[in-house]
Amino acid sequence: MMKSDDFEIVLSKEERANLIKQINHDSSSLSDEQLIQLILSFGFREKDLKKVWKKAENDIIDPSIFMDIDALCMCFGSRDEKSAAFFKTIKRIIDASDVPDIKIGSICFVDDFGPFFRDYIGGELIENLCVAYLSGDDRLLGIRRYTNLEHSYVQSRVMEIVKEAISRNAYKVVIAHNHSSGSLFCSNADYRLTKSVGAELNAAGIILEEHFIVTKIGYVGILKHSFGVLKDKYDK
Amino acid sequence: MTNKFKDKNDHAKKNVHVGHRTRLKHKLVNDSSETIEPHELLEILLFYCIARRNTNEIAHELLDSFGSLSNLINANSEDIKNNFYVKDSSAALILALGEMKRRRNKMAEKYCFSFDYKRCSNSVLKLMKNADREGVYVIWVNRSGGLLSATYLANDAKRLEEKLFFCRNLFDVGVGGAVIVDFSKNCSLIPGNIVLEKMKAYEEKLDLYSVPMFEYYLFNGKKVAGIRGNNKYNLFFVSGESATITNIHSKISFL
Numbered sequence: 001m002m003k004s005d006d007f008e009i010v011l012s013k014e015e016r017a018n019l020i021k022q023i024n025h026d027s028s029s030l031s032d033e034q035l036i037q038l039i040l041s042f043g044f045r046e047k048d049l050k051k052v053w054k055k056a057e058n059d060i061i062d063p064s065i066f067m068d069i070d071a072l073c074m075c076f077g078s079r080d081e082k083s084a085a086f087f088k089t090i091k092r093i094i095d096a097s098d099v100p101d102i103k104i105g106s107i108c109f110v111d112d113f114g115p116f117f118r119d120y121i122g123g124e125l126i127e128n129l130c131v132a133y134l135s136g137d138d139r140l141l142g143i144r145r146y147t148n149l150e151h152s153y154v155q156s157r158v159m160e161i162v163k164e165a166i167s168r169n170a171y172k173v174v175i176a177h178n179h180s181s182g183s184l185f186c187s188n189a190d191y192r193l194t195k196s197v198g199a200e201l202n203a204a205g206i207i208l209e210e211h212f213i214v215t216k217i218g219y220v221g222i223l224k225h226s227f228g229v230l231k232d233k234y235d236k
Numbered sequence: 237m238t239n240k241f242k243d244k245n246d247h248a249k250k251n252v253h254v255g256h257r258t259r260l261k262h263k264l265v266n267d268s269s270e271t272i273e274p275h276e277l278l279e280i281l282l283f284y285c286i287a288r289r290n291t292n293e294i295a296h297e298l299l300d301s302f303g304s305l306s307n308l309i310n311a312n313s314e315d316i317k318n319n320f321y322v323k324d325s326s327a328a329l330i331l332a333l334g335e336m337k338r339r340r341n342k343m344a345e346k347y348c349f350s351f352d353y354k355r356c357s358n359s360v361l362k363l364m365k366n367a368d369r370e371g372v373y374v375i376w377v378n379r380s381g382g383l384l385s386a387t388y389l390a391n392d393a394k395r396l397e398e399k400l401f402f403c404r405n406l407f408d409v410g411v412g413g414a415v416i417v418d419f420s421k422n423c424s425l426i427p428g429n430i431v432l433e434k435m436k437a438y439e440e441k442l443d444l445y446s447v448p449m450f451e452y453y454l455f456n457g458k459k460v461a462g463i464r465g466n467n468k469y470n471l472f473f474v475s476g477e478s479a480t481i482t483n484i485h486s487k488i489s490f491l
Contacts, residue, residue, distance in 0.1 A: 019328070020324050020325055020328040021324065023313075023328045023331050023332060023335070024313040024317075024324050024327055024328055024331065025313075027313075027331045027332070027334065027335040028335065030332075030335070032339065035332055035335060035336060035339070038328065038329075038332050039329070039332050039333070039336065042284045042285060042329050043284055058369055058388035059385060059386055059387050059388050060363055060364070060366075060367060060373065060385075060386035060388070061385075061386075062346075062363070062383065064343075064346060065343070065346070065347075065382070065383050065384075067336055067339040067340040067343050068340050068343065068378070068382070068384075069336070069340070070378055070384055070407075070409045070410055071378070071383065071384045071385055073407040073409050074376055074384040074385040074399070074407075074409055074411075075385045077407055077409075081261065081262065081265055082261075084265045084407075085261035085262075085264055085265050085280065086284065087407060088264055088265060088407055089264065089277060089280045089281050089284075090281070090333060091407055091408075091409075092264075092272065092277050093277055093278070093281060093305050093309065093333060094309075094333060094336070094337050094340075096274060096277070096305045096306070123380060124379040124380065124412070125377070125379055125380060125381050125412040125413065128379070
């Protein structure tokens, strides 16, 4: 763990020019600190960077975690619109390239989504709701993720799902949420959520294809009773 | 007469694009439902490397060449610089984002603040060992139990709310939970009523933002003690020994 004095956040012009040449030659040759210094040098002037660093001087900073864009935003983000725009841009770009395996526009079957959601949100500590929107010919239109699925929050999410489905011209929707406890058991609340989302989508002429419960090791489909558990990978 | 008319038209054309970059950044900052298109994101990213040029066309060309943002940030330098206006500087930023993402995927779990008390306590000790200032620290935990950041509050809950508000609403950072560490050198690790009230207050503040508090630790510079959890207290020492107190008034029994 380093304090702010140990980690030099500001680059001189020469250092910056050298890093730009170096990364164009071989991006893996930069150390983690150099990579962060280079990225921050694009978004901030030297004066502003020093201010940002000074604000965080009492916080405990460990540069080894800055490869996680969320950690970088949490450490250096502020309400200032300039810094907010920069961090939000790089976070959105990294997140947009984060959804694994299933491409927007490709044909997807309902059975594909169980393993996909299991890998995507199954291991999360808190409950997330994930929604996949499909066209009439089973093409994936988009995937949306909601975190912190508190029960009081659920109804507003249902309406957001419906609005988004309409705006994307979706014909079918597949939803999934993870059980952070690791249990694949479907509770009454899970059935109620399925019914609620299904009814609202039906009213808009959209079909709820499946609702998956996922954990780190498996998934269960509530509507079509599909089931899958990874035994080999998580035996230990 | 003709020249004045021409100048007036040029002047009108120039004014249309004035403030475009500011407007687009403002749109992004205020966009909570992800209506910003990928080419607009790329356009804004290129603002930071290409001055005084329309980056919208460059963004469209890059996305047409590579198909998606994912392919673009994973591409190599030569392919990215095939576009006429993309030089070393722009390519460097795009390559840096790709490299950052690849390294994140390979990041080892250095910290783990999950429901496992022992692992959580060891991670807290690792992080707090070099803390200088006494006071309250909030360790923000991501959705997988790893470290996001450790904010020093100085007994000021406003900073906690500010961090939560703009990090979640502005950046949509996935905050999974929080661990609070109350650092006071040479203090007793057995909580009094004041500490318990403080813990309750922080828990309520976090609850307003639907952020679970995993644990509330007392730290005296050498040892940590988790005090949350229905009168069962777990003590973890730097040396790795552990002890359990079943309530405040009973003796400590070592495992």
